[in-house]
Amino acid sequence: MAQKSLNKVILLGHLGRDPELRYTASGKAVATFTLATSFQWRDQDGNEQDKTEWHRIVAWGRLGEICGEYLSKGKQVFIEGRIQTREWEDQDGNKRTSVEIIANDLIMLGGGGQNQSRPAQEQPRRQNTGGSRPASTGRRSDDYYPPPPEDEIPF
Amino acid sequence: MAQKSLNKVILLGHLGRDPELRYTASGKAVATFTLATSFQWRDQDGNEQDKTEWHRIVAWGRLGEICGEYLSKGKQVFIEGRIQTREWEDQDGNKRTSVEIIANDLIMLGGGGQNQSRPAQEQPRRQNTGGSRPASTGRRSDDYYPPPPEDEIPF
Amino acid sequence: MAQKSLNKVILLGHLGRDPELRYTASGKAVATFTLATSFQWRDQDGNEQDKTEWHRIVAWGRLGEICGEYLSKGKQVFIEGRIQTREWEDQDGNKRTSVEIIANDLIMLGGGGQNQSRPAQEQPRRQNTGGSRPASTGRRSDDYYPPPPEDEIPF
Amino acid sequence: MAQKSLNKVILLGHLGRDPELRYTASGKAVATFTLATSFQWRDQDGNEQDKTEWHRIVAWGRLGEICGEYLSKGKQVFIEGRIQTREWEDQDGNKRTSVEIIANDLIMLGGGGQNQSRPAQEQPRRQNTGGSRPASTGRRSDDYYPPPPEDEIPF
DNA sequence: TTTT
DNA sequence: TTTT
Secondary structure, three states: OOOOOEEEEEEEEEEOOOOEEEEOOOOOEEEEEEEEEEEEEEOOOOOEEEEEEEEEEEEEHHHHHHHHHHOOOOOEEEEEEEEEEEEEEOOOOOEEEEEEEEEEEEEEOOOOOOOOOOOOOOOOOOOOOOOOOOOOOOOOOOOOOOOOOHHHOOO | OOOOOEEEEEEEEEEOOOOEEEEOOOOOEEEEEEEEEEEEEEOOOOOEEEEEEEEEEEEEHHHHHHHHHHOOOOOEEEEEEEEEEEEEEOOOOOEEEEEEEEEEEEEEOOOOOOOOOOOOOOOOOOOOOOOOOOOOOOOOOOOOOOOOOHHHOOO | OOOOOEEEEEEEEEEOOOOEEEEOOOOOEEEEEEEEEEEEEEOOOOOEEEEEEEEEEEEEHHHHHHHHHHOOOOOEEEEEEEEEEEEEEOOOOOEEEEEEEEEEEEEEOOOOOOOOOOOOOOOOOOOOOOOOOOOOOOOOOOOOOOOOOHHHOOO | OOOOOEEEEEEEEEEOOOOEEEEOOOOOEEEEEEEEEEEEEEOOOOOEEEEEEEEEEEEEHHHHHHHHHHOOOOOEEEEEEEEEEEEEEOOOOOEEEEEEEEEEEEEEOOOOOOOOOOOOOOOOOOOOOOOOOOOOOOOOOOOOOOOOOHHHOOO
16 A cells, blocks of 8 residues: 655746647547756866756646647746656557656636737637636635634634 | 735744644634743853744634644644634733734644654544545645646646 | 754745845845735635735845845746744734744745846845855755765765 | 646655665766555445555755665655656667656655665765755745745735 | 654 | 756
8 A cells, every 4th residue: 555655846937839739539538748847966177057958748638638728838827736647658569668647736817928829729628627716727626625704713 | 805915934843742632612623832932142252142932823624733743842844824823811801812824834844752652643534524535735725726737738 | 952853945936126235234135025925726716816914034144135236026946945933023012923934945946036137236246145156046055065975985 | 938837746655675876977876766655446346445556756956965874765755846757768779758756845754664774875966956954855946935024025 | 842 | 758
């Protein structure tokens, strides 16, 4: 039995491409896109160096649909998620491994993006999986207790 | 209309006292306890300095009940939550303000704690608010998509 | 002797006012400002509710100067820091307590802000405390190892 | 020129093996080890499912030496770091990619570990890179301002 | 009021 | 492949 552990990723960067929105056979939405972050440092000669890291982001369900609708290449977003390694076989039958960030929260930021009013989503919406909260990224789960009425606070 | 924002706190420390478990009039559980973290630095004379910060933690619902059952003075825990300021009036009618951390996830760690097998919870369980997952801290909400069967992955 | 612990706060929100930049007697810069985050939930009648939380941010040294120079009311920022409680006495000699977020990293985001090109900093710069990295928020400390040259990687 | 971004990973889990401590040609220490986290969910039949994620951790310099000295298989640790992809060629000349977590902070927790008093470090210490704080993980960088003397607070 |  |  696995003991509780933590696997949390927090990213803030820009999309390298428009998200791709797909659906599983059972109709669940999933968006994928890449996000750039950059790491800066000063080398031994005192020169600024810079390396871009590309993160592969996966967003399932309602959050994926929101990504498909509102995000586009260049947009700046904050993402919270977890690291997940996925194994697959390439065409030669070799075992390959992909590391992806499974997003569970996302905040769209003002910066970047070219076509602000992006043409409506091409992909059909087969099914509105999960949740009735329209413009939300589904972050308010039951675990997030609101501030209760004052006379409800017993301390 | 409020734009999306982020208010996240991550703490790892030890409980200063046993949690207090109470219930609202409507039967919702809420546990409160304090958690110590310490900040170390070296002063200008090169001496190690140390300051303890006491955080007031509030855990609602099922998570609160788990705190009441399994945590005790001295135990080491990891907590994720949000900062919440609450206003109240003291006995002289002065406006006072309390800052609390509303926990939404918690990991119990091995360290600390005096009475490992704590006597069973004194407080009666009036109501099992929220959730059917008994030994969980309620973290697996709908937002956390599991790894789907391989033939379900469309990318 | 204190054991290692963790006290981390991550905020993303908008400034409620222009930062105030002050200097200690010894010439160290310190900026203070408030940051709004909002918490949304759906009440039992299914109506969207919203509560704004105001965080008091404190940024010392070079980071404080950057806040004084580049931030203004309405700007959207990401902040990482720690919670710190400070005790003081009000004019009646009563012990009061303030909870502040001591920032140690900050990312300026595109959103918000009224006067993009804010008039140059009014406060004199008494002393350039800490660090020679001009436009940086000082995040690249020694703890952040850059990617080494490939032939330097022994694994 | 890269804009500021964020790439942060927070993990809490157990080591899969003893760390390996190596040194670069220039004498810089680097420890590597794997860390397990687990993700739990309930499948459509209501059964608890569990998947272990193995993270490859890299710790440079003083932090790496501390890992080599104090960590061992089974130990529970909290790690903060960043994701870094590294490209290399396998023996067939194929481009391969490794995703690693570059640690920049680490907290040792009580749980796990088999040989509490592990035999002293086998690897020679070629060079004590970075830092004079012996038992510290080097987390108190210049960015972490201590609480100043009360008469130094100008607000 | 915690912990090593 | 992003961004300033």
